[in-house]
Amino acid sequence: xxxxxxxxxxxxxxxxxxxxxxxxxxxxxxxxxxxxxxxxxxxxxxxxxxxxxxxxxxxxxxxxxxxxxxxxxxxxxxxxxxxxxxxxxxxxxxxxxxxxxxxxxxxxxxxxxxxxxxxxxxxxxxxxxxxxxxxxxxxxxxxxxxxxxxxxxxxxxxxxxxxxxxxxxxxxxxxxxxxxxxxxxxxxxxxxxxxxxxxxxxxxxxxxxxxxxxxxxxxxxxxxxxxxxxxxxxxxxxxxxxxxxxxxxxxxxxxxxxxxxxxxxxxxxxxxxxxxxxxxxxxxxxxxxxxxxxxxxxxxxxxxxxxxxxxxxxxxxxxxxxxxxxxxxxxxxxxxxxxxxxxxxxxxxxxxxxxxxxxxxxxxxxxxxxxxxxxxxxxxxxxxxxxxxxxxxxxxxxxxxxxxxxxxxxxxxxxxxxxxxxxxxxxxxxxxxxxxxxxxxxxxxxxxxxxxxxxxxxxxxxxxxxxxxxxxxxxxxxxxxxxxxxxxxxxxxxxxxxxxxxxxxxxxxxxxxxxxxxxxxxxxxxxxxxxxxxxxxxxxxxxxxxxxxxxxxxxxxxxxxxxxxxxxxxxxxxxxxxxxxxxxxxxxxxxxxxxxxxxxxxxxxxxxxxxxxxxxxxxxxxxxxxxxxxxxxxxxxxxxxxxxxxxxxxxxxxxxxxxxxxxxxxxxxxxxxxxxxxxxxxxxxxxxxxxxxxxxxxxxxxxxxxxxxxxxxxxxxxxxxxxxxxxxxxxxxxxxxxxxxxxxxxxxxxxxxxxxxxxxxxxxxxxxxxxxxxxxxxxxxxxxxxxxxxxxxxxxxxxxxxxxxxxxxxxxxxxxxxxxxxxxxxxxxxxxxxxxxxxxxxxxxxxxxxxxxxxxxxxxxxxxxxxxxxxxxxxxxxxxxxxxxxxxxxxxx
Numbered sequence: 001x002x003x004x005x006x007x008x009x010x011x012x013x014x015x016x017x018x019x020x021x022x023x024x025x026x027x028x029x030x031x032x033x034x035x036x037x038x039x040x041x042x043x044x045x046x047x048x049x050x051x052x053x054x055x056x057x058x059x060x061x062x063x064x065x066x067x068x069x070x071x072x073x074x075x076x077x078x079x080x081x082x083x084x085x086x087x088x089x090x091x092x093x094x095x096x097x098x099x100x101x102x103x104x105x106x107x108x109x110x111x112x113x114x115x116x117x118x119x120x121x122x123x124x125x126x127x128x129x130x131x132x133x134x135x136x137x138x139x140x141x142x143x144x145x146x147x148x149x150x151x152x153x154x155x156x157x158x159x160x161x162x163x164x165x166x167x168x169x170x171x172x173x174x175x176x177x178x179x180x181x182x183x184x185x186x187x188x189x190x191x192x193x194x195x196x197x198x199x200x201x202x203x204x205x206x207x208x209x210x211x212x213x214x215x216x217x218x219x220x221x222x223x224x225x226x227x228x229x230x231x232x233x234x235x236x237x238x239x240x241x242x243x244x245x246x247x248x249x250x251x252x253x254x255x256x257x258x259x260x261x262x263x264x265x266x267x268x269x270x271x272x273x274x275x276x277x278x279x280x281x282x283x284x285x286x287x288x289x290x291x292x293x294x295x296x297x298x299x300x301x302x303x304x305x306x307x308x309x310x311x312x313x314x315x316x317x318x319x320x321x322x323x324x325x326x327x328x329x330x331x332x333x334x335x336x337x338x339x340x341x342x343x344x345x346x347x348x349x350x351x352x353x354x355x356x357x358x359x360x361x362x363x364x365x366x367x368x369x370x371x372x373x374x375x376x377x378x379x380x381x382x383x384x385x386x387x388x389x390x391x392x393x394x395x396x397x398x399x400x401x402x403x404x405x406x407x408x409x410x411x412x413x414x415x416x417x418x419x420x421x422x423x424x425x426x427x428x429x430x431x432x433x434x435x436x437x438x439x440x441x442x443x444x445x446x447x448x449x450x451x452x453x454x455x456x457x458x459x460x461x462x463x464x465x466x467x468x469x470x471x472x473x474x475x476x477x478x479x480x481x482x483x484x485x486x487x488x489x490x491x492x493x494x495x496x497x498x499x500x501x502x503x504x505x506x507x508x509x510x511x512x513x514x515x516x517x518x519x520x521x522x523x524x525x526x527x528x529x530x531x532x533x534x535x536x537x538x539x540x541x542x543x544x545x546x547x548x549x550x551x552x553x554x555x556x557x558x559x560x561x562x563x564x565x566x567x568x569x570x571x572x573x574x575x576x577x578x579x580x581x582x583x584x585x586x587x588x589x590x591x592x593x594x595x596x597x598x599x600x601x602x603x604x605x606x607x608x609x610x611x612x613x614x615x616x617x618x619x620x621x622x623x624x625x626x627x628x629x630x631x632x633x634x635x636x637x638x639x640x641x642x643x644x645x646x647x648x649x650x651x652x653x654x655x656x657x658x659x660x661x662x663x664x665x666x667x668x669x670x671x672x673x674x675x676x677x678x679x680x681x682x683x684x685x686x687x688x689x690x691x692x693x694x695x696x697x698x699x700x701x702x703x704x705x706x707x708x709x710x711x712x713x714x715x716x717x718x719x720x721x722x723x724x725x726x727x728x729x730x731x732x733x734x735x736x737x738x739x740x741x742x743x744x745x746x747x748x749x750x751x752x753x754x755x756x757x758x759x760x761x762x763x764x765x766x767x768x769x770x771x772x773x774x775x776x777x778x779x780x781x782x783x784x785x786x787x788x789x790x791x792x793x794x795x796x797x798x799x800x801x802x803x804x805x806x807x808x809x810x811x812x813x814x815x816x817x818x819x820x821x822x823x824x825x826x827x828x829x830x831x832x833x834x835x836x837x838x839x840x841x842x843x844x845x846x847x848x849x850x851x852x853x854x855x856x857x858x859x860x861x862x863x864x865x866x867x868x869x870x871x872x873x874x875x876x877x878x879x880x881x882x883x884x885x886x887x888x889x890x891x892x893x
Contacts (some may be wrong), residue, residue, distance in 0.1 A: 004028075005175075005203035006183040008095040009240040010226070013087045014234070020736035023089050025234040027078050028183060030452070032245055034155075034226035034567055035072040041218050046262060047328070048218075048442060051473065052211050062194040068146065069193040072153035073221055077113030079180040082171035084347035093236070095179075099316035108171055111153050111160045116168040118149065121181040131188055132195045142202040149785050153813055155223040158430035159216075159785040190241050209782025210471065216783040217439025221261065229257035246506060257506055264331075265354040265415060267322040270315075276319075276353060277312055279671065282530040287514050293324050296519040297470045298672045299495045300477040301488060305730045306656025307533040308481040311346060311449070318353045318445045321475050329360060329415035330445040333424050335453045335632040336592075338578055343449070344418040346635070347398075351416055360415030367424055379553040407485075412440035421448050427465045428776055430788035441469065448478045450632060452487070452649050455635055456765045459487070459771035462496040468779065469623055470498040477724040481656060482649035482734065484742040485509055492517050511734040529731045535675075537655055537728040539683045541689075543701075545575070545780075548642050549687050552579055552623060556586065557621040560639035561610060565628055567644045568704035569593050576625040583623060590626040593890040595812050597825040597834035601886070603634070610657075616667040630657065639677060644705055645698075648718035648741045655682050657730055682728065689716075689723050696751045713750035713758040717741045720749075744876035754893040808844035810885055813875045821857055821875060832865050837874075837890060844872060848879040 011027030042049045044060035053063040081202040082095030153160045244249040310375040352359040493503040499519040510526035555562040565573040580587040631653040637660035659680040698712035721740040781787040812824040825834035851858040876884035
């Protein structure tokens with residue numbers, strides 16, 4: 001048997017020469033390994049394959065064969081002489097070529113060279129009519145094939161820049177074109193793709209561009225799994241493609257099964273709320289248990305007071321959606337990392353009941369210690385590592401390991417994930433591996449808590465994500481206690497746009513309110529709230545720090561727990577210094593400038609003091625000085641609360657942690673009773689109210705607050721309505737409070753002295769929305785470089801949150817007694833993630849430069865922790881200006 005010419009090309013090479021086995025893996029075999037994995041991932045019995053094929057008006061087996069063919073030539077660019085010259089082996093079995101330009105991963109990577117080689121193959125000897133057996137114009141076939149191949153040429157996580165030029169041609173010789181053409185023809189003969197003329201029609205091509213994002217995600221996974229040497233061992237002896245294909249299929253079946261991806265987990269039909277959760281439902285929870293589930297993508301918006309059980313309502317809807325075979329898992333997104341840990345524990349206690357038999361693995365998206373081992377180890381083991389092509393061009397195995405070492409990313413692919421909203425929003429931004437995130441969200445219910453916390457920038461991204469998920473056939477559940485009517489209308493409008501429908505002009509403005517939006521109708525149900533969460537909070541106004549300290553002292557003398565929420569970390573540190581001096585050992589500081597490890601520890605301490613099961617002994621006389629992190633999804637309950645003036649929706653959220661749990665006269669939690677503590681009072685630390693305020697009405701006393709909340713006019717509106725009402729009555733005052741500040745006519749009531757700042761704030765909002773729209777992907781272009789002007793790296797800072805204050809990720813180090821420098825959380829799993837700290841750039845720029853003071857150690861750390869190559873290492877104890885401690889976090893000395 002004559003050995004095919006393309007068998008003289010290597011595709012993978014060993015990293016460790018001492019490792020047993022062949023030095024290299026033939027390119028033809030690696031191509032078939034990846035194709036075999038794709039064949040298994042797009043099994044015609046797979047729901048994903050069935051849905052995509054149906055959308056393209058193809059049979060599932062047709063789509064499987066077409067995509068497998070495309071995967072087989074995903075590494076076509078490795079057939080170039082420049083790439084082959086990257087490694088030399090002591091053998092005569094491999095070709096050697098002299099080319100005019102050496103391989104350059106930055107300017108002409110092998111995925112881009114694959115595009116160029118395809119074009120040259122067509123020019124030379126590749127007859128597309130003969131290849132496909134179709135009687136269409138060759139240009140039409142060529143255009144359709146390129147659309148298909150783009151999903152696999154982009155297997156390194158970003159679409160490939162197309163373009164044939166002299167520089168690319170200098171990386172190869174004529175023999176490369178001939179050998180690549182021979183390989184393409186033989187692969188086509190092996191797979192006999194079931195080409196269909198309808199696939200090349202404009203309508204189906206447009207449809208294909210829409211689902212090309214899914215196929216690109218599968219292509220990335222196929223390349224990663226197909227590079228796992230536990231299953232695909234190196235082979236350098238030539239056998240026929242047909243013989244090797246059978247072997248590759250067997251290995252791929254085992255490899256895909258090992259990942260657990262797309263495994264089916266039978267869902268337990270929802271019975272009754274009492275049986276599922278063990279307690280009587282609130283009106284919202286009862287609605288979630290009874291509302292008919294439509295056989296289509298659905299958007300749910302659940303608006304109710306804090307403590308009304310929105311989480312359980314969302315899990316109820318999720319279980320019913322999955323039981324109706326409309327989803328296979330869910331992702332629960334929260335406003336911040338600090339709050340996702342507590343939510344993870346709540347979901348962990350319940351989610352097993354949602355499934356029959358064994359439940360799938362669950363992953364917390366920021367490296368918590370409670371992650372289940374089964375999914376954490378996914379893709380982490382290989383028989384041995386492949387050698388990187390260049391220092392800045394790692395192999396698929398290395399990239400895969402780095403990606404899955406980051407639990408924030410891994411949580412999107414796990415059947416059940418809990419993390420921040422940001423990780424899901426990254427699916428609509430032009431970053432490397434965006435398609436992998438998107439495929440991870442497919443057939444999942446997306447649950448997003450406290451969506452009112454999203455600013456205008458995030459809302460644009462969220463609306464784009466809603467539309468993307470609706471097009472995927474997915475359902476979304478949004479939870480909030482305080483959503484402005486205009487925001488709800490916009491969310492409904494964007495959802496219905498996907499189905500070519502117009503949102504109704506009239507809207508139910510009741511509160512609480514449950515909204516269900518399908519692909520044809522909008523159902524809005526006015527609800528009542530559970531009696532024990534219907535309450536009136538008297539608002540008392542404090543106008544100085546001294547008055548706040550007096551209120552703290554009074555609460556401590558009565559044995560009460562008290563929370564003081566400041567609007568900036570600087571103000572929280574100042575308050576903590578004052579209070580902890582007066583009450584040593586009784587005060588706890590909780591803000592965002594702790595390492596993730598210490599934030600988790602501090603959060604755990606906060607919940608020990610103020611959680612549902614906290615005792616009188618744990619609560620009495622305890623003081624929590626905190627920032628906005630306290631208002632986000634924490635199931636905490638204070639006896640007394642002081643809050644700096646803030647936007648009315650934030651204030652309602654903060655107040656939701658005041659007498660959140662019903663307690664007896666001894667301070668012990670009891671379900672279903674009227675709270676027996678003294679009636680709750682919310683103390684608002686704010687400027688004196690004036691009908692005609694000065695321009696510096698806010699900044700004179702609350703400078704940091706105005707830096708955080710840029711609209712003193714909105715804060716003035718909130719203070720005015722609170723002065724008028726004298727209390728926060730929930731739920732009856734919810735709409736009044738929100739619309740008095742955010743309603744369409746509210747801006748007209750802002751005093752003239754504050755209008756200039758409001759106009760600047762409005763301009764900032766416009767900049768936010770414009771920037772967000774510029775960041776989102778043009779989905780109609782399909783998976784191609786033209787879908788966005790700039791595709792960024794996975795670790796680059798294309799943020800999901802708008803900030804005119806650039807932030808820097810800092811990795812905190814410490815020195816052991818032996819003098820060794822280690823990560824702050826060195827003895828923890830996911831130590832790198834747990835040692836991270838995010839700081840404003842103006843602070844980070846002033847930190848002592850670890851890379852300059854200890855350059856050798858800095859290089860060692862970056863080499864060892866490849867994920868941290870864009871981060872800044874900081875040895876806190878050596879810094880002259882700043883310090884770090886588990887008690888106060890990051891602060892100036």
